[in-house]
Amino acid sequence: MAERPEDLNLPNAVITRIIKEASTCPLREARRAISQAASVFVLYATSCANNFAMKAKRKTLNAGDVMSAMEEMEFERFLQPLREALEAYKKGQKGKKEASEQKRKDKEKKSSSTDENDKSRDEEEDEHMDDEQEGENEGE
Amino acid sequence: MAATESAAPAESELDRGGAEDEPRGAEPEEDAGTGQAGPIAAAQQHRLAKLPLSRIKSLMKADPDVSLASQESVFIIAKATELFVEMIAKDALVYAQQGKRKTLQRKDLDNAIEAIDEFAFLEGTLD
Numbered sequence: 007m008a009e010r011p012e013d014l015n016l017p018n019a020v021i022t023r024i025i026k027e028a029s030t031c032p033l034r035e036a037r038r039a040i041s042q043a044a045s046v047f048v049l050y051a052t053s054c055a056n057n058f059a060m061k062a063k064r065k066t067l068n069a070g071d072v073m074s075a076m077e078e079m080e081f082e083r084f085l086q087p088l089r090e091a092l093e094a095y096k097k098g099q100k101g102k103k104e105a106s107e108q109k110r111k112d113k114e115k116k117s118s119s120t121d122e123n124d125k126s127r128d129e130e131e132d133e134h135m136d137d138e139q140e141g142e143n144e145g146e
Numbered sequence: 147m148a149a150t151e152s153a154a155p156a157e158s159e160l161d162r163g164g165a166e167d168e169p170r171g172a173e174p175e176e177d178a179g180t181g182q183a184g185p186i187a188a189a190q191q192h193r194l195a196k197l198p199l200s201r202i203k204s205l206m207k208a209d210p211d212v213s214l215a216s217q218e219s220v221f222i223i224a225k226a227t228e229l230f231v232e233m234i235a236k237d238a239l240v241y242a243q244q245g246k247r248k249t250l251q252r253k254d255l256d257n258a259i260e261a262i263d264e265f266a267f268l269e270g271t272l273d
Contacts, residue, residue, distance in 0.1 A: 024196060047230045
């Protein structure tokens with residue numbers, strides 16, 4: 007396993023919140039130990055997952071490798087909640103991609119338009135009420 | 147940045163959001179997923195994982211054998227770590243209660259690690 011990265015501890019406030027929600031108030035020493043344990047967990051899980059990726063001759067660690075690692079580490083109880091979380095995450099990512107692609111398309115439309123024909127296009131884009139649009143209206 | 151493959155805008159948003167130490171406990175919602183577009187969606191993305199993905203990614207990169215990790219894998223490890231913290235906190239609580247205490251002490255943790263097979267990998271790793 008890799009060296010212990012003291013600088014890469016996870017945020018104390020988040021760790022404390024997770025502990026309190028699941029259990030009870032941790033004394034400072036206990037919280038520090040759990041935080042360290044969490045870092046060790048990440049390193050161990052990463053190493054395990056990486057073994058699966060290397061076995062499959064892949065250079066990129068993927069979600070499936072992590073799932074296999076959880077099984078290997080005897081944390082099968084995590085598999086179901088992790089699968090559900092992954093689904094939610096993928097949906098969120100898809101929504102974000104579509105949103106940013108839409109924004110990009112809108113920008114391209116605006117930058118290429120300079121004449122009055124844009125009036126009809128502007129009416130379609132009524133969600134994008136910003137300065138550029140007002141600028142074009144002034145030019146009419 | 148070389149350690150992950152992903153759509154560039156999504157990746158940079160994750161890093162921006164995950165880099166601070168500020169307590170996420172201040173945010174009232176968790177896993178709210180209402181599907182709003184724009185920066186709100188980005189913020190809600192973070193709430194799917196309580197731990198900052200950028201910090202998790204840095205830890206993963208500490209392993210010299212790891213070259214690239216997908217964004218999804220970073221997220222899954224973050225989520226798994228959260229589940230791990232919940233699990234060990236709950237198990238340590240049992241020992242605290244045996245000692246008629248309402249706060250977790252270091253020894254409760256040590257007892258849990260010794261008693262539970264899944265935590266065997268932690269032996270000898272904590273200060």
